[in-house]
Amino acid sequence: MALRLPAIMKTTAARLSALYLILFTLCAILLVFYMTSLSARMLTTQTMETITEEVQGLAQSYQRGGLPYLVRTIERRARQPGANLYLIADANGRILSGNVESLELGVLSTDGWTDRPFAYQRFGDNNPDRRTADSSTSGAAQPSPPRHKAIALVSRLPNQMIVLVGRDLTEPERFREVVQRALMAALGMMGLGALLIWYFVGRRALKHIDQVSGASRRIMGGDLSGRLPVTGAGDEFDRLSENLNNMLARIQDLNEGLRQVSDNIAHDLKTPLTRLRNRAEAALSSNGTPADYRAALENAIAESDQLIRTFNAILMISRLEAGYSSEPVTKVDLAAAVRDVVELYEPVAEESGVVLEAPVEGAFMVNGNRELIAQALSNIVDNAIKYSLDSTGTPTVKVTLEKGAQEVRLRVADNGQGIPDPVDRERATERFVRLEKSRSQPGSGLGLSLCKAVMKFHHGRLELASADPGLSVTMTFPQSEAGK
Amino acid sequence: MHVSILEPAEINYSGPMKILVIEDDREAAEYLEKALEEAGHTAHVAGDGETGFALAESSDYDVMIIDRMLPRRDGLSVIAGLRSRGNTTPVLILSALGEVDDRVTGLRAGGDDYLTKPYAFSELLARIEVLNRRATSRESETVYRIGDLELDRLSHTVRRGAVDITLQPREFRLLEYLMRHAGQVVTRTMLLENVWDYHFDPQTNVIDVHVSRLRGKIEKGFDSPILHTVRGAGYMLKAG
Numbered sequence: 261m262a263l264r265l266p267a268i269m270k271t272t273a274a275r276l277s278a279l280y281l282i283l284f285t286l287c288a289i290l291l292v293f294y295m296t297s298l299s300a301r302m303l304t305t306q307t308m309e310t311i312t313e314e315v316q317g318l319a320q321s322y323q324r325g326g327l328p329y330l331v332r333t334i335e336r337r338a339r340q341p342g343a344n345l346y347l348i349a350d351a352n353g354r355i356l357s358g359n360v361e362s363l364e365l366g367v368l369s370t371d372g373w374t375d376r377p378f379a380y381q382r383f384g385d386n387n388p389d390r391r392t393a394d395s396s397t398s399g400a401a402q403p404s405p406p407r408h409k410a411i412a413l414v415s416r417l418p419n420q421m422i423v424l425v426g427r428d429l430t431e432p433e434r435f436r437e438v439v440q441r442a443l444m445a446a447l448g449m450m451g452l453g454a455l456l457i458w459y460f461v462g463r464r465a466l467k468h469i470d471q472v473s474g475a476s477r478r479i480m481g482g483d484l485s486g487r488l489p490v491t492g493a494g495d496e497f498d499r500l501s502e503n504l505n506n507m508l509a510r511i512q513d514l515n516e517g518l519r520q521v522s523d524n525i526a527h528d529l530k531t532p533l534t535r536l537r538n539r540a541e542a543a544l545s546s547n548g549t550p551a552d553y554r555a556a557l558e559n560a561i562a563e564s565d566q567l568i569r570t571f572n573a574i575l576m577i578s579r580l581e582a583g584y585s586s587e588p589v590t591k592v593d594l595a596a597a598v599r600d601v602v603e604l605y606e607p608v609a610e611e612s613g614v615v616l617e618a619p620v621e622g623a624f625m626v627n628g629n630r631e632l633i634a635q636a637l638s639n640i641v642d643n644a645i646k647y648s649l650d651s652t653g654t655p656t657v658k659v660t661l662e663k664g665a666q667e668v669r670l671r672v673a674d675n676g677q678g679i680p681d682p683v684d685r686e687r688a689t690e691r692f693v694r695l696e697k698s699r700s701q702p703g704s705g706l707g708l709s710l711c712k713a714v715m716k717f718h719h720g721r722l723e724l725a726s727a728d729p730g731l732s733v734t735m736t737f738p739q740s741e742a743g744k
Numbered sequence: 745m746h747v748s749i750l751e752p753a754e755i756n757y758s759g760p761m762k763i764l765v766i767e768d769d770r771e772a773a774e775y776l777e778k779a780l781e782e783a784g785h786t787a788h789v790a791g792d793g794e795t796g797f798a799l800a801e802s803s804d805y806d807v808m809i810i811d812r813m814l815p816r817r818d819g820l821s822v823i824a825g826l827r828s829r830g831n832t833t834p835v836l837i838l839s840a841l842g843e844v845d846d847r848v849t850g851l852r853a854g855g856d857d858y859l860t861k862p863y864a865f866s867e868l869l870a871r872i873e874v875l876n877r878r879a880t881s882r883e884s885e886t887v888y889r890i891g892d893l894e895l896d897r898l899s900h901t902v903r904r905g906a907v908d909i910t911l912q913p914r915e916f917r918l919l920e921y922l923m924r925h926a927g928q929v930v931t932r933t934m935l936l937e938n939v940w941d942y943h944f945d946p947q948t949n950v951i952d953v954h955v956s957r958l959r960g961k962i963e964k965g966f967d968s969p970i971l972h973t974v975r976g977a978g979y980m981l982k983a984g
Contacts, residue, residue: 568862569945586845603914604940607953635944642947707947 272465277458285451292443296436303432304411308373311413314344314425322417330423331357345380345410345426353422359383360424368422370414377409377429409433468497472504484512517582525574529567536563573706580632580713587629587717591740594624594633594670598659601637605645609657614645618659624668626737628718636714639707640672640733647731648674667720668739673732685724685731711735747959748969752866752977755929761785761806761876766796766822767838768814776809779865793817800826805833807872812839812850820853827854834875836868847943866977870929877928888923891983893962893970895923904962904970914939915958922971922981931978955979 322330331348338346338359347358353368355361364378412426471489479486487508488501543556602618609616641657648655657674679685688708708722711733715722720737763785767773773789780787788803790796793814800808800822812819823835837855839846847858857871882888888895892905900916902909911919918939922930932951936942959971972980 564862565864572945588845588848600940604942604946604950604954605948607957608948608950611953631943634942638944638946645948 277454277461281451281454281458284454285447288447288450292440292447295443296440299439300432300436303435307411307427307429307432308413311344311411311425311427315413315415315423318423318425327417327419327421330417334358334423345382345412345424345428347422347424347426349422349424351420351422356421358424360426363424367412368414368424371416372414374412374414374426377411380408380410380426382408465497472497472501479508484508484515514582517578520578525571528574529571532563532567532570536560536567539563570706573710577706577710577713580710580717587632589627589629591625592628592630592633594626594661594668594737595620595622597630597633597637598661598670601634601641602659604638605641609645612645612649612655614648614655614657616641616645616657616659620659620661624661624663625740626668626718627740628737632714632717636711636735637670637672639711640735643707644672644674644676644731644733647676647678650676651730663739664736666739668737670735670737671732673727673730675727675730678726678729678731679724680726685726688724708733747956748972750972750974750980752929752974755974755980761872762804763787763872764790764796764800764803764805764808766790766793766800766808766814766819767811768792769811776865776868779869783869791815793819793822797822797825800831800833801829806876808833808835809868809872810835810837810855812837812841820850820855823854834872836872836875838863866929867931867933870931870934870977873928874925874930874934877925882924888920888926890923890926890981891968891970892966893923893981893983895919902962904966907965909961911958911961914954915961918954918958919962919981922979926981926983929974929977929980934978 318330318333321333325332334346334348334357337343343359345358345360347360347363347368348356349368350356359382360380361383362381364380367374367378367380409429410426411429412424414422414424416422468491475486475488487505490498490501490505492498539556540560543553546552548556598618598620602616606616641659644657645655648657651674653675655675657672660671660673662669662671679688708724712722715735715737718737720735723734723736725732725734763780765773765776765780765787767776767789768791770791773791777787777789788799788805790799794816796810796814797817810819810822814822817825819837819839823837826833826835834856835854837850837858838861839850839858840861850858856875859868859871886897888897894903895916896902897920902911902916902919918935921935921938932949933945935951935955936946955971962971963969968983970981970983972982974980
């Protein structure tokens with residue numbers, strides 16, 4: 261699997277985490293330096309306070325006992341272990357007393373705090389070739405470099421003698437180093453951890469995406485039943501995969517619908533096409549008169565028209581059933597639709613001696629497509645008029661509308677022979693099913709299937725029941741919100 | 745009652761029309777060209793949208809017949825392009841797409857009429873005749889007169905000679921449409937679309953029955969037929 265670093269670098273997750281890693285590192289470095297310098301400064305301040313106190317003590321000693329007492333005090337203090345630096349020098353900088361052997365040049369000429377840490381050497385620092393104290397009269401350059409750093413407060417006695425009190429910086433320096441090293445180590449660990457996490461997160465994202473692309477390639481390759489992997493972790497990848505899977509299921513449904521259409525078209529149009537072809541062939545091979553040929557051609561046109569009608573019906577049913585019809589949906593008044601269709605069929609009914617009545621008043625609003633509703637209703641009314649002719653009494657077709665709690669029922673009932681067998685009634689809405697009795701009637705056997713598809717499009721249903729005598733066909737529409 | 749039946753050949757169509765056909769199916773285009781010329785018109789054929797657009801721009805046509813799906817530039821875009829340049833030549837859209845929504849899109853793009861393939865040539869011919877006359881529309885007239893038949897669109901009254909004829913509202917609209925297109929063939933589909941506003945194909949000959957009922961009202965008791973049946977095509981309202 262392509263999980264090498266360049267590939268991981270290309271994932272959005274890895275890029276984002278790399279950016280965060282860099283930002284984080286910068287902040288951490290800043291933090292380390294801030295922390296160390298802060299702690300060093302605190303130590304220095306503390307040191308300076310101690311020295312100031314000491315100098316005050318020494319000043320008191322000087323006031324009390326003059327120079328000898330001061331020297332004694334200093335000598336005593338200087339001998340204590342871990343003592344501060346003490347030094348008394350004359351006005352020329354010659355070291356007279358104290359525990360400092362040599363100093364960096366120029367320290368003694370400062371007044372007050374040394375402005376920066378200076379190097380010095382202390383008596384007793386085992387330096388084998390150390391020079392004598394007087395060779396370093398002015399704390400001048402030493403052949404062996406002073407090993408320690410210190411800060412000091414330089415003050416002058418009234419007689420111009422110089423008193424220096426200082427403190428070694430080795431320990432604070434070491435402390436600072438330790439803190440810095442520890443922080444740097446922690447930072448390194450964190451960086452390493454971040455890198456590792458970053459790598460695994462990136463790898464995981466990449467793995468997911470590779471799986472998804474793999475699955476989509478398989479699906480594009482024709483396996484529409486394939487689905488994207490869902491790990492069950494419920495993360496964003498899962499949610500995405502689930503949505504895409506739903507989309508795939510929908511596509512599969514539509515595809516299935518389309519396949520069914522083509523199967524149906526192939527199956528159901530081949531028969532009449534064959535008939536058409538055979539008739540044309542028969543006409544061609546016969547030695548007919550021009551009038552015969554003309555009749556054959558007219559027949560062929562009529563047959564083609566019927567084929568086109570069947571074809572259109574199949575296409576429409578399939579589109580409606582597959583649910584990708586783009587027919588617009590608006591508020592439709594079913595009462596108006598009934599009045600229009602009844603008005604359209606009334607002359608035909610009258611001519612056939614059928615009483616067509618529609619006692620429909622008011623408005624019955626549903627969400628739907630006027631054209632489709634009218635088409636379905638006219639199919640049903642058309643059928644009802646034809647089959648009511650079998651009636652023993654006066655052939656009558658009655659169209660009624662009634663409101664239920666949540667729905668509107670549009671019922672067309674005739675008083676013909678109906679379909680006595682419930683199984684037959686069930687089958688009547690299937691495609692191309694033409695019950696025994698209806699075979700003598702013209703039609704494609706698609707009328708009721710079309711109505712059923714129209715009702716499916718309207719989220720309603722189509723039911724056939726016995727009207728005793730006759731057949732009652734009910735179209736049930738969900739009621740429109742505004743129509744209540 | 746005697747029903748007057750006209751053969752298509754007997755009909756005096758309006759003067760020859762100059763027609764542009766934009767259709768990429770060569771066989772269909774050739775058939776259309778031949779049939780239009782047999783009907784006395786001049787037809788120019790373009791095989792793709794760009795060529796068709798250029799032809800429509802360069803020459804004046806009475807009617808254009810434009811297929812919806814064309815190579816290089818689709819039919820609706822050609823129509824929209826022509827309309828935006830002020831070309832108002834009537835357009836009949838031919839399409840294999842038959843849903844109401846497709847029809848609405850087509851008409852919105854600037855088409856004047858929409859015919860779904862496959863179609864009968866008589867249907868197409870009747871529709872382009874009507875489109876051609878739309879330029880000299882009778883839309884603004886308040887009273888239509890054909891021979892001794894008179895229809896007042898404001899008072900909703902119909903008279904033939906001195907006799908008042910009572911019509912149902914739908915019959916009135918049917919007669920109004922027929923009179924507006926008097927002298928032209930009007931097909932059953934055109935009646936269903938324009939009088940009932942339905943675009944589906946009713947199984948039974950419902951329109952025929954409506955027309956014969958209307959014919960009964962306007963011809964019964966009069967000597968001359970005025971509402972003629974055109975064999976294989978539709979109806980025509982014509983005096984004499």
